[in-house]
Amino acid sequence: MxxxxxxxxxxxxxxxxxxxxxxxxxxxxxxxxxxxxxxxxxxxxxxxxxxxxxxxxxxxxxxxxxxxxxxxxxxxxxxxxxxxxxxxxxxxxxxxxxxxxxxxxxxxxxxxxxxxxxxxxxxxxxxxxxxxxxxxxxxxxxxxxxxxxxxxLPSFQQATVELQIIATQFGHLGGSLFGVDTYLQGTNIRSTEGHWDAFNIAGGCSGMRSLMALIMLSAAWAYLSDLKFWKKCVLFLSAIPLAVIGNGVRIASIVVMAEYGDARFAAKTWHDWSGLLFFFPICLLGLACVHSLLAGEMIWNPFRRKKVVVKMNKAQ
Known part of the structure; x- marks a missing residue:
């Protein structure tokens, strides 16, 4: 050797x-x-x-x-x-x-x-x-x-229908929190007052695409962290509920925008850009919070580096 x-x-x-x-x-x-x-x-x-x-x-x-x-x-x-x-x-x-x-x-x-x-x-x-x-x-x-x-892997796409239903429920419940009256028909969200055309939560809006991307990021995040193995597993698996919540908030924001803003803008521009404004910030912040809870301190703590340096100096 x-x-x-x-x-x-x-x-x-x-x-x-x-x-x-x-x-x-x-x-x-x-x-x-x-x-x-x-x-x-x-x-x-x-x-x-x-x-x-x-x-x-x-x-x-x-x-x-x-x-x-x-x-x-x-x-x-x-x-x-x-x-x-x-x-x-x-x-x-x-x-x-x-x-x-x-x-x-x-x-x-x-x-x-x-x-x-x-x-x-x-x-x-x-x-x-x-x-x-x-x-x-x-x-x-x-x-x-x-x-x-x-x-x-085709097997992952089998969960698309379930995610569509969850995203539809989130959009309905999220809109009701802001006073938007809606009702559901399958994966369609409709305005009770007919203020805007129905939003169909298609496969692309189910969150599967975002879920797979977030699983990839959480796996790399967990690997690069200095947590114990079981904590790395928890951090990795947290990507699944965070992705569902982030996509639900995004769908709810489209419903609210259509009700109180411009329905055409909500269905086109806001639909295309809300992922960057809501999904990824919510999910990344959620991963940071889960990491902080598992580590017992804020990972963005500006004093963390100073503590590490002090420990290294004492060890020397």
Missing amino acids: MDSSNPAAHEKFLTAPMLAALVSGGLLLAWPYLAIAEFGPGGSQNGFQWLFSAWNPETDYEHGWLVIPIIAFMLYHARHCIIRAPKRIDWRGLLLFVPACILLMLSFRVGQPRVAMGALPLILLGGAWYLAGPQTARICAFPLLFFWLCIP
């Missing part, structure tokens, strides 16, 4: 044969994902082309492009731990690497691009485990597996 405290040990690990193995391995991995077109309409897309085309409103995964820079940031954030981790060849990494490669080959046989893209982080993680050892693999595990959050 290599001494992690000795910089020369890391230089010795990155020998010419090791660099050659990394480069050749990267090229071999790029070939099935970039050169082989077996997916999409008529088998005209490679794995990444299919993935990029799947980040669209129909799949509710428009946030998918954010996953790549977040992964890069998480790996950059953990760079010192990765550098200090002892490096050694560990054959146990092949127990993950080989089955993941088999999954990749099977994905071309059955024409399932989700299987191919889902195998990618497992291949990278198994390779890191084999080439650099278990500690490096453990550090890289979450950032690499985070990639799964950008792969569209």
Whole structure:
């Protein structure tokens, strides 16, 4: 095992044969994902082309492009731990690497691009485990597996109808708090006095798209926090109720705007921009509040940094 405290040990690990193995391995991995077109309409897309085309409103995964820079940031954030981790060849990494490669080959046989893209982080993680050892693999595990959050899964869309009903109820109840008389017909919110045309809470307004984006952000937030594991889980799961509440407030604001303002403006402009004005501020503030409760102090406390510095000085 290599001494992690000795910089020369890391230089010795990155020998010419090791660099050659990394480069050749990267090229071999790029070939099935970039050169082989077996997916999409008529088998005209490679794995990444299919993935990029799947980040669209129909799949509710428009946030998918954010996953790549977040992964890069998480790996950059953990760079010192990765550098200090002892490096050694560990054959146990092949127990993950080989089955993941088999999954990749099977994905071309059955024409399932989700299987191919889902195998990618497992291949990278198994390779890191084999080439650099278990500690490096453990550090890289979450950032690499985070990639799964950008792969569209149809099963998530099955909850759209339930979320539509919840959003409709929120719009009705939220409007009543501000004196707006409405009644519901399925997923339609109608004015009792007929002041404006019915608002249909369609699939795009259900909040599924926003929920998936917030789950992605809360997962990265929980990973980067210094909380205990169970508290990280609570912070991550809090994204679900926060997304429902944030979308409900947004729908209610559209109803109130239509009643007391301009119905046409509410249905068009306000509908398009209320997410930025209500949903994301409410959800991000909610995540900050949950984090503060779990940490026992405000995470935006300006004196927090001073306390950390004082503790470090006392320790020295």
